[in-house]
Amino acid sequence: MNATAPIPGTMLYTPGAGTVLPAGAGQTLRVDFTPLDSANHSAASKTVTIDVNSAPKPGVNLIVTSLLRRDGTTGEAIVVVTVANTGGTAAAGVKLTSVKIGTATGTPGTIQLGAIAAGGQASAEVRIPSAAGAPGSPGVLTISGTYTGGTFNSATRVVLP
């Protein structure tokens, strides 16, 4: 926190200035301002909250998100798969090896996504046969993949578009 005031005075921070906060959401920062000329100016304070996330750890952590839509012509479910690397190490040779809704398997079966840098992401589109289910029906989208030195798998509750 680095508060400023248009008049001379003292800022008192809680926690103290220079404190390194631990990771955690909704932590409170407070500043109390005491004006030097207290005869003409009032004291004031302000409180804000801050979310502190942990720094990425060494290693690869691949997280999959997906967007679904329906091909109005073929009836296929189109899944846009995004793989994000939240780890602190780049992932090489990332590829999707399987995308399914229930037992309906998407095509292409294998998709090369290449390297994903730490903090980076890559996307691909997969088409799943209409046999996956009727629009509005619930299902489980399972996505599997590999990278050089590891694997990643996800299972997501979805409602078919």
Place this chain on the structure above:
Amino acid sequence: MKYLRSFALLALAALSGHASTLLMVLAPAQQIGIPGAQVLFQGTIYNPTDITVYLTSGQVSIASPDLLGDPTPLLINAPLFLDPGEDPGLIDLFTVQIADPFLSGNGIYAGTLNVLSGAAPDGREFLDSVDFGVQVGTRTGLSGPYRIADRDWSGLETPWCKALALCWTPVDCEWRLVAGAYREVIHNALGALLIRRWTLPKNGRRPLQRTR
């Protein structure tokens, strides 16, 4: 007359990325297995927030091409959503299948369970992660029959051993295998008398599945 003159605060910007919402604990966070075995991770998920959180996706990322995570148990056993302060208890969260042959070499392999959740049934705006480890060993040097180890190592854990976290050294691993082998011999000898006991849930309190 006193009057307040405004002063500006230059607040620190929150780090970008998803905020943690749920509290997840694995029990235990490290498991032991051998090639061909499947290890099961159990744990608890607690919603400490004041909003209802929908659990929409479970994901396992693990640092070995010979280990295959499966987060399906999370979707099967966890409720669709957690109300504020809700904790569904100890539930099966995911499994890790150890390939046979296991070409990565004996050792401890790190992984992460990621759970995407949101404030709506299809929400995925929250990301919570918890780390785990799988220690992979071999059958070499084990005495006695070890078919039981091929089936389910977790059944070999004694409560005191688990509680004291003494299960994760190679020596203890072997001890557990030998103990498990003898348990297998006893089991085979007593036959049907013990069948009912072996089919009970491991912890005896597997939570009921809820449908909402």
